[in-house]
Amino acid sequence: MNILVTGGAGYIGSHMARYILRRKLRPVILDNLVYGHKESLPPRIKFYRGDIADQKLVSKIIRQEKIEAVMHFSAYAYVGESVTNPRKYYENNFSKTQKLLDTLLDNNVAHFIFSSTCATYGAPDTKKISEKLPQNPINPYGFTKLAVEKMLADYSQAYGLRYAALRYFNAAGADDDGAIGEAHAPETHLIPLALQSILNPEKQLKIFGADYPTPDGTCVRDYVHVYDLAAAHLQALDYIARRKTSDCFNLGSENGYSVREIISACEKASGLKVNCQETGRRAGDPAYLVADSGKAHKILGWQTSYDLEKIIATAWQWEKHRRY
Numbered sequence: 001m002n003i004l005v006t007g008g009a010g011y012i013g014s015h016m017a018r019y020i021l022r023r024k025l026r027p028v029i030l031d032n033l034v035y036g037h038k039e040s041l042p043p044r045i046k047f048y049r050g051d052i053a054d055q056k057l058v059s060k061i062i063r064q065e066k067i068e069a070v071m072h073f074s075a076y077a078y079v080g081e082s083v084t085n086p087r088k089y090y091e092n093n094f095s096k097t098q099k100l101l102d103t104l105l106d107n108n109v110a111h112f113i114f115s116s117t118c119a120t121y122g123a124p125d126t127k128k129i130s131e132k133l134p135q136n137p138i139n140p141y142g143f144t145k146l147a148v149e150k151m152l153a154d155y156s157q158a159y160g161l162r163y164a165a166l167r168y169f170n171a172a173g174a175d176d177d178g179a180i181g182e183a184h185a186p187e188t189h190l191i192p193l194a195l196q197s198i199l200n201p202e203k204q205l206k207i208f209g210a211d212y213p214t215p216d217g218t219c220v221r222d223y224v225h226v227y228d229l230a231a232a233h234l235q236a237l238d239y240i241a242r243r244k245t246s247d248c249f250n251l252g253s254e255n256g257y258s259v260r261e262i263i264s265a266c267e268k269a270s271g272l273k274v275n276c277q278e279t280g281r282r283a284g285d286p287a288y289l290v291a292d293s294g295k296a297h298k299i300l301g302w303q304t305s306y307d308l309e310k311i312i313a314t315a316w317q318w319e320k321h322r323r324y
């Protein structure tokens with residue numbers, strides 16, 4: 001099967017591309033390299049540098065590469081920036097995704113896997129988040145992802161598009177051999193920043209808020225390894241194709257870890273101290289986000305295989321020797 005991976009030079013997309021290759025399927029990458037790294041792609045992989053909204057280019061790729069399904073990772077994902085510059089997010093995450101979808105329909109590509117997020121739930125007042133909870137995002141980033149989910153539901157109803165909306169919790173970790181890993185620029189995520197503060201004494205990790213209503217006062221998140229996410233994508237694709245259906249799934253480990261627990265895990269993995277300091281809360285951070293992934297377990301047969309220790313071990317391996 002030929003699978004178009006948009007945003008395939010980015011963090012999660014580049015791991016997806018490797019995972020697809022290992023499963024003897026064929027990924028084709030489309031990325032404009034606004035973020036992302038060409039060095040993250042395996043040699044000899046088919047790569048197109050371009051924009052998802054370039055309908056001529058996307059049509060050409062579909063025809064030339066005989067694309068049968070699309071995994072759509074490309075988006076902007078800085079929550080804070082989405083508040084100060086929402087037009088950038090509505091344009092890239094929503095409007096351009098509509099252009100992409102229209103191109104797919106015009107070229108009879110009917111299978112679509114979408115990178116959604118637990119940020120579509122907002123700040124729910126519950127221990128574990130299942131798909132039954134209402135989606136009430138609290139920032140423009142979350143709204144753009146929810147808007148795409150709504151568009152997918154309408155397109156599926158009207159035009160027969162089959163899709164899976166995969167609502168990731170916190171993607172983390174790196175390739176087991178350390179060849180690729182998380183490399184956002186700027187980096188805003190907790191695990192890479194904690195590990196970088198170990199390697200570079202000039203970098204200090206700020207703990208955003210120690211007064212949350214959580215056991216140790218810091219925010220709790222559900223960290224899920226990128227290859228576990230990748231596995232879910234292929235399982236979801238198989239499911240929507242075989243069953244001729246569409247659905248949404250929460251993807252998390254179902255375990256919550258506080259910022260302080262992540263810092264301790266990074267110190268344990270490295271044997272070194274994280275240089276950190278408590279500061280005020282970061283705007284828009286809910287106290288507690290942990291998945292109920294029972295639906296993905298039951299319907300897709302998805303299980304995670306990386307626990308927190310393994311996730312941090314792969315991230316540490318990557319940070320120590322990173323190539324880009």
Ligand SMILES: NC(=O)c1ccc[n+]([C@@H]2O[C@H](COP(=O)([O-])OP(=O)(O)OC[C@H]3O[C@@H](n4cnc5c(N)ncnc54)[C@H](O)[C@@H]3O)[C@@H](O)[C@H]2O)c1
Nearest residue numbers: 007010011012032033034035036051052074075115117171
């Ligand atoms: N990282 C997380 O924890 C997380 C959690 C939930 C959801 N997500 C979603 O997963 C997806 C991937 O996230 P990531 O962390 O790998 O981000 P990333 O920034 O590393 O990757 C996104 C890639 O998309 C490319 N891109 C952006 N706009 C494009 C366009 N218009 N045309 C072509 N390419 C374009 C960028 O160059 C980049 O390589 C995003 O949709 C994000 O919203 C991420």
Ligand SMILES: O=c1ccn([C@@H]2O[C@H](COP(=O)(O)OP(=O)(O)O[C@H]3O[C@H](CO)[C@@H](O)[C@H](O)[C@H]3O)[C@@H](O)[C@H]2O)c(=O)[nH]1
Nearest residue numbers: 077117118119169170188189190193206207208219259285
């Ligand atoms: O320097 C830092 C960075 C983060 N945090 C905290 O660490 C936790 C995790 O933060 P981060 O790694 O930035 O992830 P999230 O803000 O939870 O967001 C990620 O996970 C979401 C799903 O939960 C996705 O929608 C987003 O795209 C993705 O960036 C949060 O409580 C932050 O306040 C710090 O204390 N200091």
